[in-house]
Amino acid sequence: MxxxxxxxxxxxxxxxxxxxxxxxxxxxxxxxxxxxxxxxxxxxxxxxxxxxxxxxxxxxxxxxxxxxxxxxxxxxxxxxxxxQGTIKEETHQNGRPEDQPGHPVHTFMLENQELGKLLTSSLQVHLAEFVMEDSTDNIYKLIEDINLLLDIDKHYSRKENLIFPYLEKYGIYGPTTNMWRIDDFIRDAIKDGRQKLTHYQGDKQAVVGVLNYVIQEVAGMIYKEENILFPMALKNLTEDEWVKIAHESDEIGFCLIAPAVEWKPERKALEEKAISEGYIKMETGILSLKQLELLLNHLPVDITFIDQDDVVRYFSHGKDRIFARTKAIIGRTVQNCHPPRSVHVVEELLADFKAGKKESEEFWIKFNDKYVYIRYFAVRDENGKYIGTLEFTQDINPIKAIEGEKRILN
Structure with missing residues (x-):
């Protein structure tokens, strides 16, 4: 002894x-x-x-x-x-949660992979082209990269608002004090880079400086997360806490890529059945969540809803969507879902809706073998306050081909 x-x-x-x-x-x-x-x-x-x-x-x-x-x-x-390269690997009991598709850490690391690809395969390449020639095309390429990189806000917001509070519960304050500050520096630098590119006046060195800073800091944060933050969180948080984080992540949204699958721990589903069988009472009826989702997905149109802050909050998921959508757009501003050349059209339309100048707008275009009819509607509450925009997209080729009559009994 x-x-x-x-x-x-x-x-x-x-x-x-x-x-x-x-x-x-x-x-x-x-x-x-x-x-x-x-x-x-x-x-x-x-x-x-x-x-x-x-x-x-x-x-x-x-x-x-x-x-x-x-x-x-x-x-x-x-x-x-x-x-760098000196942090000890720690063995986790009962397997590695970060290897389970859909686990919050697995999703964070998938996002980091996509961010890494964006930095090395796009942003760095296009920045080198910009250094050689600051042409309009090269500026647009960088703006598109930056628009994608703005998605990092959702990655950082989930980390800050879902993981940090649990670490603080266990008396761990380092990440909150330090990482959050660096996250904010990165956010500001990305926005600064976008501003400099959008209003480019020939100051090439200023653009190169801020984008090099962004590349360096984002890459550094990926290393800190995967070698310090995530191992620390996996060591301290319980499975129940990870389940809550996974459940609440959808509200904030995901960066560049959605979770591989929905994570369902073997031990329990944490009231998933009760959640899925909940009911919504509306003025003209009552529907279960499942019924409502199926109803929206079976409409012969694609629906997307953008809230009052121009953030994409919902899209229907029918079997024959005209334009592809992924869950990664949820939580992203609609401006960042469009190429730079068409952003001004979107902003003008939304400005007219918010100001009450228009209640709807419509466009029609040829797209592959479809004739696409796109309609936008301002959504207002009972007091006329603007709460968002609803987009309807429909292939009207079958409708245009209709001739004669078809009685219901036929």
Missing amino acids: SEFINNREQLISENTERLSVLKQLFVDLHNGRNLDEVKAHFDAFIGKITVDEITRLQHDFVEEGSITADELQRIYKQHSVIF
Whole structure:
């Protein structure tokens, strides 16, 4: 027994010493010590670091107030360089939740893969073309990339509003203090890049600077999430908490890609049946959620609803949709679902609806073998307040071909 106690005390002493060394390394960075020297010191005395140690360090600094929030953000940004490739892999019992399709972490990592592709296969390539020639076409390519990248707000919002509160429940405040600040810097930089491109006045260097910053910071955040945040969350959150996060994620929306499948833990479905069998009472009748969804999906038109803030909230999912839709557009502004050349048309239409100048608008176009009739309607409440826009899309070729009469008994 004494040997066990001695070993335990020795282990505690070693852990305390490691944390002390790690803390000193952060203080050295704060005091301006050369990054290479700090990394060499880390490699010599620490070698590998656990997610728990990183969390403990962040928590201690916040609690002590020995380093300001701004300085902590700078240090936090730099520590991914020091810890690159040194974070210990931790084995999870009962398999790896992040490998289960539909699990929130699995979805976050799928989104990170898509973000990585967007950075390397599109944004970096088009930025290099822009550097060579700042033509209108190259500017439009970058604007389209940025419009897609704006979707990252949904990724960050789910992280901040669904994962962070549970971590704080367990006394883990580092991500809230640091990651959220970096997320906001990234959001602002993306919007700044879009603004500079949309109103481009020939300042090529300013565009290149902000987009390079965006590429660097987004890539860095992907690393921080997958090597620090997600392992930390998987270690602390319960299955019930992950189920709640998965259920609430739809309300915020997804980034570039929707979950592979709906995640259903083997242990229980968390009242899924009761939720799916709920009823909605309307002025002219009562329908179950299932009946309502089937009804909308069986209409001979495609429906999309955009709320008062121009955010896509719903689309019907019939078997023969004219224009493809994925769940990734839910939560995205409608402007970012259109190419730059046609955004002004959308904005003018919505402005007229909001101002009460129009109640509807219609267009008709040839699309593949279809003759597509597109109608937009302003949706208003009983007091005339604008609450959104409803889009109806229909192939009218079969209707145009109608001749003569067909009695119902025929």
